[in-house]
Amino acid sequence: MPGLSIFGENDVLAHHGKQLTKRFLLSHLKNNEPPKVTSAPLENYPVGILGAGASGLYTALILDDLGIPYKIIEARDRVGGRLFTHTFPDTTGAPYNYYDVGAMRFPEISPMSRLFHLFDYPPLNSSGIDLKKKLKRNHFYSVPEHAALLSYNGVTVKQNSIPAGDPFRSAAVIKDVDSQSYLLAGAEAIVDDVIRSFAEGLLSDIKNGTTTGWEFMMKYNHLSTRAYMSTDYRPSAKLRLPYGPLSNDVINWLETFDKSTGWYDRSLSETVLEAVAFGWSPTTGMIESTEPGTKWWLLDGGAYQIGDCMATYIRSSKPESIVLNKRVTSIGLDDDSDGKLATPAPVKVVTDGVDQHFFCHVISSIPLPVMRTIDLRKAKLHPMQSNALRQLTYGEAVKIGMQFRTAWWTMAFDKDRKPINIIGGQTYTDSPLRTIVYPSHGDVMDGKTTTLIASYCWTEDAEKLGALIGSCDQVLVDLVIRELSNIHNVTVDFLRNQLIDTFAWDWSRDPCTMGAFAFFGPGKFENAYQSLNTPAADGLLHFAGEAISVRHAWVEGALTSAWRAVYEIILTDPAFERYQGTFLEHWGMDAEWRDEKAFASDPVPLPNPETPHDPQTVSQDLPSPSSPLSLSSHASSMHETLDMRNFNFLRGNLLLGNIAAMHPELCK
Incomplete structure (x- = not known):
């Protein structure tokens, strides 16, 4: 195989997801044989995709590229989901x-590499689509010279000219301790100090190939950000704060200036990972957008165009593949076809309580709160999966x-x-x-x-x-x-x-989302989350969407979960095994599901240098292009050229093991 793209290489979020899976396997895996499933003939029944948001449409792009029949069912009158x-x-x-x-x-940034690869995807940049x-x-x-404002406690100042001292009268809201030392240290410095030991540990893991930093963060995974601050946190000496946890008033003050009300009641790991995703740096904390910091991009005309461009291409390839205005009301194994079908399909999806659709596999990108409203009695969910649908918070x-x-x-x-x-x-x-x-x-x-x-x-x-x-x-x-x-x-x-x-x-x-994005409480990144990274319905119902990733609230999370759901089918259903080579060649391997020590394969040659885009047609102010077979530098912090000479990659062992742990009945 030519050079293989590894999405999320040197990515803290992928590192987090991989270690979660490994821990889950060590706790639950009883049979290490790969599970296998049997589905209805692919030539008779397509793959069903539920939801035409970023995850569902990206799933369709992959299946379309592989030549696998599919059909998308969407409840809204438009595509895009939360790309609105x-x-x-x-x-x-x-x-x-x-x-x-x-x-x-x-x-x-590196955790968003699959999205920037999508921006480069040739079918979305031809025939008048021109996504990039x-x-x-x-x-x-x-x-800088046109700064926005900070406005707290009735005081408003420019962000580039904040007076010294206590301009926002914060001392008036910190009454349970002497506020002076905290105000001198500053809210930004204290929040950075809370995050720093965890973020530095995760970045050290990436650099050194260790898991020490991740294990340190997971030691406190059972705590909310607020609980950690009020019990286990100890300020660094450089802040010159009283040695000990923070008081309630101080935590409330920090939350007000740092996040939104109640944010600190959610998982500490969510706070740490969110900081990393927004560009936290060991040298500058939350770095600015000036070089060598993070570049931010938008879609001129609106972000809905990400979904719209994917849908335009999908419809040009398969005009009848997207069905709108159909709300899914039940999903389950078909056991009541009454002889109406020549070959009974194993998965039946009912829309609007009436219309029946039959598929060999189903990939659901429906948000988890909405999944709770669907009749899943015949979907054979594991009890942990049922609990996860109820417990994982948005x-x-x-x-x-x-x-x-x-x-x-x-x-x-x-x-x-x-x-x-x-x-x-x-x-x-x-x-x-x-x-x-x-x-x-x-x-x-x-x-x-x-x-x-x-x-x-x-x-x-x-x-x-x-x-x-x-x-x-x-x-x-x-x-x-x-x-x-x-x-x-x-x-x-x-x-x-x-x-x-x-x-x-x-x-x-919104009845089609019932929440903005996945935002887990303490401890929810473990068994509950992992259970939805495995299929239900005897291996034929697969879950996707940003909640089924460690990249919550990002389009990238929706894309990586779609990749995993497709790979799950390829790895477990013999009828799809023939697609594995093309799948990995065109859509890469996700670092979250790669284990360097699990398999040894023949050395993979370095990828060929990419062909630069035509400077007459692509603005020099656009991100650097990436081909399907190599990731190049979009900035100093991402898409480093990969040294493939001594590269070992896992053909889904983490994924297979995760499924086997939840569903030993599938392991023959």
Whole structure:
């Protein structure tokens, strides 16, 4: 085989996922023989894909490339799932009169390598689709001379000119200890200190091929971030804090400035991994977007185009392969065909309680809370899988987009006749809005983009604000306008006259998601999570979606889970074994499911240098291209050329062992 792409190489999140699987196997595996399943003839029944979000569509791309028949069933009237862009009907600011309600920004880092490979995928960059050309730089942090704001306890300052001392009167909310030393250390430094020992340990594992850092993090996996801070955490001497855990008031103060209300009640490992995914660095902590830091990208025209481009290609290849407006109501092994089928199909999917669809295998990318509403009595779920569907938690998220007549946050003056002058980045506040996201798309330097994400909030903040959406829309608009005026020091009347339209969305109240993204509680990354990385229905129902990955809340997680679900079928069903070579050659190996010590194979030659894209057709401001057979450097931190000369790779042993541990009845 020519050079094999390893997605997630030198990736802390893949390292985490791999070690979780190994621990699970050591605890549960009784029979190390690979499980095998028998499905209906592939020539008679396709693979069923439930959900046309990023995971379902990526599954279809893989199957289409392999020549495996498939059919996608989607409950909505559109594709994309949480790749959702709202365009305001008024044309003010067009073509940038939109905002991304779901995924909106993509850091160019190693844990996101499969997504950037998708951006390069040739079928999505030909015949007028041109996905990669839509990538533009995202001002995740403000343009330095046009900084956004910090607004806490009624005090608002520019992020690039924070006064010394206690500008936000934080001493007033820290009463259970002497606040002075904590305020001198600063919230950012304390949070970094909490995360640092875990993040450095994980990065050391990657560098040295060890598991010491991961084992150290998992020692505290049973704790929430708050519980760890209040019991086991000990500050570094350099912070000059009292030696001992943090008090409740200090933890609340840190959470307010660092995350959203209630975030610290979730898993400590989620907090650590989220910091790494956002570009935590041993030298600078949460690094800025300037070189040599992380580059952030957006899709010009909206992130929905990721799903739309995949669907466009899929429909061009197989016009009838995507079925919309069909809600799945039951999934199970077919035992009641009543002789209607010449060859009984092992998996029956019912939509809208009436229509029946038959498949040889089913890959479900339906969000886990929604799966709980489906009749799964005949799906033969393991009890741990049933518990996982109930117990694995999703986080709340609300976005409120507003369209204005002008980009007043850039062009206007405040009540003191000072220019507001904000371009890109985000304002952080303890007001109900919590985060305000300024546009990065369009001609933002000249204030031509007039849509604003007036609020982006999570967890308990989203739960409260979301209660106003739909039932009290005018109350919601009045609240948002009031808070925007207070934070930016402009009048309410000015903003009312500027406002054209509002569109708010609460992902927890979306019947097709029932939550924004997977956000696990303490300990949930172990048995419950691992159980859904194995199939149900005698090996014929496979789970996918960002929740079934360690990359929660990222499109990358949806893609890696889809890859695993397809590979699961190839490894366990003899009818699909013939596809394994092409699958690995075209879609690579995920580092999360690779064990260097499990198998020795013949040395694999180094991949050939990639062919550069035509400079006349690809902007030099785009990420570096990657071919299906080699990953090149998108930045100094990702896509390092792989030394394949002494490379041992696992043909799914971790995956097979995981299935065997949960389903010994499949091991013959």
